[in-house]
Amino acid sequence: MKTDTIDFTVDHLAETHEVLNQSRPLVDYNSYLGDSALREGVVRYGAAWAVDALTDHGDRCGSAEVIHWGFLANENRPQFHSHDRQGYRVDEVRYHDAYHRLMHLGLQSGLHSDPWTRPGEGAHVARAARYYLQAQVESGHGCPLTMTFAAVPTLRLTPQIADTWLAGVLACDYQPDNIxxxxxxxxxxxxxxxxxxxxxxxxxxxxxxxxxxxxxxxxxxxxxxxxxxxxxxxxxxxxxxxxxxxxxxxxxxxxxxxxxxxxxxxxxxxxxxxxxxxxxxxxxxxxxxxxxxxxxxxxxxxAIIEMVAMTRFDCMIGSAAGQRQAVAQAVNHAAGREAFGRRLLDQPLMRNVLADLQLEVEGSLALMLRMGAALDSSLSAAGNEHDRLLLRLGLPTGKYWICKRTPTVTYEAMECLGGNGVIEDFILARLYRDAPINAIWEGSGNVQALDMLRALARSPDVLDAWYAEIDAARGQHVLLDSAVERLKSALRDTDALEYRARSLVDQLALTMQSALLLQTSTPDIADAFIRSRLDSRGDRNFGTLPCNSAVDTLLRRADPHIAD
CATH class of the missing domain: 2.40.110.20 (Butyryl-CoA Dehydrogenase, subunit A; domain 2)
Incomplete structure (x- = not known):
């Protein structure tokens, strides 16, 4: 009986499939030029002179090399060594070289020093923008950068200490040696x-x-x-x-x-x-x-409050940066991924979610940059009293609100990536783990809300400054006008103030963000923010924007590859 010989020699048996329908990694882009809201705010608040430096920093922070440093610094945790090999006490913590590279980048860029060594209009705004760009790469190394920056006003309280330490503290260099x-x-x-x-x-x-x-x-x-x-x-x-x-x-x-x-x-x-x-x-x-x-x-x-005020501001910056990076990653993924025959970015419900997330970034950035401008004017030689009072409420309110919102924003962005969102190879998993830290550091939510009440009790003028800032937008949107009246009524009621403190700070934050967006952004973005945040629906999930919201505009501003 004759049988055919079957040839099992097939040269493609080791192959599985071609990789299709995956988005490209978000690397080698300019994180400053691709951020319309940031670019507009930098100019609006007096830091246009820093645009060239910010463009360079955005190019560096968006590079594949620097982004890789962020991954390496997290994959290789610091290691503690109490003694050296001979048994001498050294108390040394050793870091991966990627951490040191990030520290060098931040210190060389003046993230710890520029507003102190080169004060003037827009100095804190420009520094906040640079910090915002670098914090999108990796948040952990921002802690020593922030503390070094924030320590300067406290060190200046005692001239003999300042004379010994400030030159080294303000130097734009990095020396990690254990000496x-x-x-x-x-x-x-x-x-x-x-x-x-x-x-x-x-x-x-x-x-x-x-x-x-x-x-x-x-x-x-x-x-x-x-x-x-x-x-x-x-x-x-x-x-x-x-x-x-x-x-x-x-x-x-x-x-x-x-x-x-x-x-x-x-x-x-x-x-x-x-x-x-x-x-x-x-x-x-x-x-x-x-x-x-x-x-x-x-x-x-x-004395330490001099430092804490600045660290709380940096908590606002770092959390806003986490929001921005999360949304940029989600939009980048949605633009490069198809499902059910269409790009995710073209599907109405996904567009609703992504646009809503970008609205949160717009509000956070507006509040953060306004507080940066208030730092510039209140710390100037002239000493703007309105902005000094604005900061007394704005720092605890902004720190509370922006930091509280960031875990929810990063979670929603992570969900946009599906299963990839929870894999440590992608940055969203790290962003989500990092997101609660700023809400806890330098005083958790309750501490910030109670600090707001202390500010009101000690100086009623701070509330007048807050209302004056919001009043610049009076009459521009009926929902905002109504929300401000509800806020004023709630604050006039002195019953159970501590119990209601979080509700009050929520209203302070949302009305201020709404007013700032009406004054500083395109009207359709402000309208979408107000209709989705100040209506009477109460708690809401992302992706529930009213119909006729400025979705196209928001998605264009969220796209890290588009510079309007």
């Missing part, structure tokens, strides 16, 4: 306030400070105690709160003593965090550590 500060030309500053038993209640701190001489501002003290959260423990010095004889006071504690010996500020362990993992957060013990008093004895909280 005494006296041997370095570029320095970074951290902060240690939180203790186990107190949390946000820093007046419950038990760390003690004993004067080694006459004491007082700039004097030497010995500190003994613990700190439950000390972020970026490889900074060169830390602003720390401790109980002195005259009450809770602020101290600058270096990692090395002036004689080059190790200061006994010992790291106990690093925190195992769900997000912000490129940045090391630690528990430390002060075992007779040297510190110098900053500001007056017993005035530690007012």
């Amino acid at each position: 005494p500060y006296s041997q370095k030309s570029a320095l970074t500053i951290g902060m240690g306030m939180t203790e186990k038993q107190g949390g946000s209640d820093v007046r419950a701190n038990t760390t003690r400070a004993r004067a080694l001489g006459s004491g007082g501002p700039g004097g030497d003290y010995e500190l003994v105690g613990h700190k439950w959260f000390t972020s970026a423990p490889m900074c060169d010095a830390f602003l720390v709160l401790a109980q002195a004889e005259g009450g809770l006071s602020c101290f600058l504690v270096p990692r090395w003593r002036p004689d080059g010996s190790k200061n006994p500020m010992q790291v106990q362990r690093l925190k195992n965090k769900m997000g912000n993992v490129a940045n090391a957060s630690s528990e430390i013990e002060l075992r007779g550590a040297l510190g110098w008093m900053v500001g007056d004895e017993g005035r530690g909280v007012p």
Whole structure:
């Protein structure tokens, strides 16, 4: 019986399929030029002079190389080494080279220094825009950048400390070497306030400070105690709160003593965090550590508040940046992916979701940049009183609202990518893990809401400034006018203010964002924001915009590849 010979030699058996219908990675784009809302805000608030530098920074931050640094810095977590190989205590945290590259980029770009070394119109706005661009790459390294930037007003409270430290703090360079500060030309500053038993209640701190001489501002003290959260423990010095004889006071504690010996500020362990993992957060013990008093004895909280105000502003910037990156990723995916015979970006319900997400970015950016402009004018030689009062409400309100909204925005954007959204190879998973951090750092939601109430109680003028800012848009939209009246009525009612504090800060934020968009954006974007945020429907999910909203305009502004 004859049988045919079957040839099983087929040269394509090892092949599976060709990759089709996948979006291209969002790399090698200019994150400044592709952000219409940012570009408009930079010019609007007096920083047009910085456009060339911002364009260069946007090109760098959008490059595949720098974006890859962000992934590497998160995949290779910091490692703590308490002792060297000979057994000497070193308290060293070692980072991946990608983290150091990101730090160098930020410090070289003046993210920690420019408004202090080159003050003037738009200085804080320009710096906020650069920070916003870099935070879209990776958020963890922003912590030491922020603390170094924010420490400057506090360090200036005591001239002898400022004379020793500010030149290095303001230097646009990065020296991560684990060596005494006296041997370095570029320095970074951290902060240690939180203790186990107190949390946000820093007046419950038990760390003690004993004067080694006459004491007082700039004097030497010995500190003994613990700190439950000390972020970026490889900074060169830390602003720390401790109980002195005259009450809770602020101290600058270096990692090395002036004689080059190790200061006994010992790291106990690093925190195992769900997000912000490129940045090391630690528990430390002060075992007779040297510190110098900053500001007056017993005035530690007012001294550290000089720093906290700036860190809260950076929380707003970082969270707004997280929103922008999440939406840009979602739009990029929707433009390159088809389902049911059409691009996702062409499907009505997806367009509704993406446009709604972009509205959130527009509102966050408007509020953040307006507070940047207020910093510029209030800190100028003339000292604009209106903007100073505006900041007193605007910083806790903006920090609360923008940071609270970011986890929801990143979740919705992650869902737009489907299964890819939860895979660590894609940036959305990291953005989602990082999103809650700013809402908790520098005072959680309740702390911000109560701070808002304290501001109202101590100075009713802050509310007059808030209303005056909103009044510039009076009569332009009936829903906003009605929302402002509801806000005023709610604030006149003094019953159960603490219980209602979150509701009040919600209304403060939404009415201000609406007013700013009416004054600063295209009318159809402002209308879509107001109709979707200030109506009476209550809580809503993204993707529920009213019909006839400016969807086409919003999607064009959300697309990171389009420069209007």
